Amino acid sequence: MATMKSRAIFVTGLWRENPVFRQILGICSALAVTNLLVNTLIMSLGLIFVTSMSNVTVSILRGVTPPRIRMMVQTLVIASYVIIVDITLKAYLPDISQALGPYVGLIITNCIIMGRCEAFARNNPVLPSLLDGIASGCGYAFVLLSVAFFREMLGFGTFFGVRVMPAAWTNWTIMVMAPGAFFMLGAFIWVVRSFGPKEEKPETAR
Amino acid sequence: MELGLSAFVIFFAAIFTNNILLTNFLGMCSFLAVSREVKSSLGLGFAVIFVMTCTSALNYLVYYHLLVPLGLEHFRFIVFIIVIAAFVQLVEMVIERSSPVLYVILGIFLPLITVNCAILGVALFMIIRNYTFLQSVAYGAGGGIGWTLAIVAMGGIRQKMRGAPVPKSLEGPGITLIIAGLMALAFIGFTGMIQIQ
Numbered sequence: 001m002a003t004m005k006s007r008a009i010f011v012t013g014l015w016r017e018n019p020v021f022r023q024i025l026g027i028c029s030a031l032a033v034t035n036l037l038v039n040t041l042i043m044s045l046g047l048i049f050v051t052s053m054s055n056v057t058v059s060i061l062r063g064v065t066p067p068r069i070r071m072m073v074q075t076l077v078i079a080s081y082v083i084i085v086d087i088t089l090k091a092y093l094p095d096i097s098q099a100l101g102p103y104v105g106l107i108i109t110n111c112i113i114m115g116r117c118e119a120f121a122r123n124n125p126v127l128p129s130l131l132d133g134i135a136s137g138c139g140y141a142f143v144l145l146s147v148a149f150f151r152e153m154l155g156f157g158t159f160f161g162v163r164v165m166p167a168a169w170t171n172w173t174i175m176v177m178a179p180g181a182f183f184m185l186g187a188f189i190w191v192v193r194s195f196g197p198k199e200e201k202p203e204t205a206r
Numbered sequence: 207m208e209l210g211l212s213a214f215v216i217f218f219a220a221i222f223t224n225n226i227l228l229t230n231f232l233g234m235c236s237f238l239a240v241s242r243e244v245k246s247s248l249g250l251g252f253a254v255i256f257v258m259t260c261t262s263a264l265n266y267l268v269y270y271h272l273l274v275p276l277g278l279e280h281f282r283f284i285v286f287i288i289v290i291a292a293f294v295q296l297v298e299m300v301i302e303r304s305s306p307v308l309y310v311i312l313g314i315f316l317p318l319i320t321v322n323c324a325i326l327g328v329a330l331f332m333i334i335r336n337y338t339f340l341q342s343v344a345y346g347a348g349g350g351i352g353w354t355l356a357i358v359a360m361g362g363i364r365q366k367m368r369g370a371p372v373p374k375s376l377e378g379p380g381i382t383l384i385i386a387g388l389m390a391l392a393f394i395g396f397t398g399m400i401q402i403q
Binding site for chain 2: 024025026027028029031032072075076079080082083086087101102105106108109110111174177178179180181182183185186187189190193194
């Protein structure tokens with residue numbers, strides 16, 4: 001049972017119900033941090049950590065949380081993990097912490113995490129909740145990294161800071177500015193949705 | 207951060223050049239969900255202006271007069287979110303009792319606001335940029351007005367677009383994001399006037 005079910009959870013989180021493409025959650029940070037791949041990677045790792053750990057915690061607490069105040073409890077759980085991420089970043093990666101600015105704190109209001117706690121962890125045992133958290137986090141990370149890949153490539157001509165475009169390449173400055181983020185994500189959603197709602201093949205291809 | 211930047215300048219900068227939605231991408235979730243028509247956009251917009259102005263003042267006081275003296279700056283995320291949630295709850299109760307008209311206009315939108323990242327974002331920006339009390343309130347009010355401006359404009363555009371032949375898979379969030387991109391492009395035109403960070 002374990003393998004079948006966890007596989008299903010992963011496919012759902014990564015592709016079928018990808019939080020960004022399908023459910024349009026967590027757009028704020030998807031747009032804000034994607035101008036450089038390094039920032040995006042750190043942000044995604046932070047989000048995967050927070051999603052999975054708060055899913056686990058909410059799942060452990062699911063028997064003892066009165067339903068009335070569950071939103072408050074979930075928010076507090078999420079906020080605690082975000083604080084851990086924030087402190088860790090400040091201590092070990094001060095530059096990136098500076099660049100991400102308030103967006104680390106804004107993981108709290110990222111609807112993906114609250115959504116997963118509310119929809120999944122609240123009614124499921126610990127292990128599936130952990131997997132679900134990781135899967136949703138990875139789905140988010142996948143989208144962000146793809147958007148960031150194109151934005152950095154077109155905007156700076158680099159890949160993780162290493163120049164890959166030929167010298168004649170003119171940087172599309174618009175791509176690292178705000179409108180570029182909107183255009184890129186809009187185009188991405190367009191492409192993904194054109195595959196149709198039942199398309200599942202690309203999952204194995206990736 | 208230059209010290210000479212007055213609250214007045216910050217107020218206008220938050221509306222136009224540093225529009226919280228179009229340059230900082232805050233509050234996108236409710237932006238995409240609610241901007242289908244002008245009327246509901248306007249309702250949510252007013253609620254955001256009100257809550258954002260008041261909570262930025264409250265959060266400023268709590269942060270500098272409670273957390274900093276106690277050395278608890280790291281807990282600001284938790285404290286801010288509690289302040290915002292409690293304030294929204296309080297406003298909802300007060301409005302329900304005292305002004306049924308206002309409750310009809312703002313009522314359904316208030317619960318949405320607690321999870322609106324723009325509110326928390328404003329609080330975090332004001333800490334990072336070391337604003338004074340007056341500057342913070344101006345930033346909160348300006349940010350709220352700028353957010354409202356963007357969502358109402360989007361509501362108007364989407365209302366007009368209802369009959370437009372948009373490709374099937376681009377409908378909904380896709381086209382909204384692209385329109386938002388065009389709006390952001392237009393707002394960049396203001397950048398030359400004033401700049402805050």
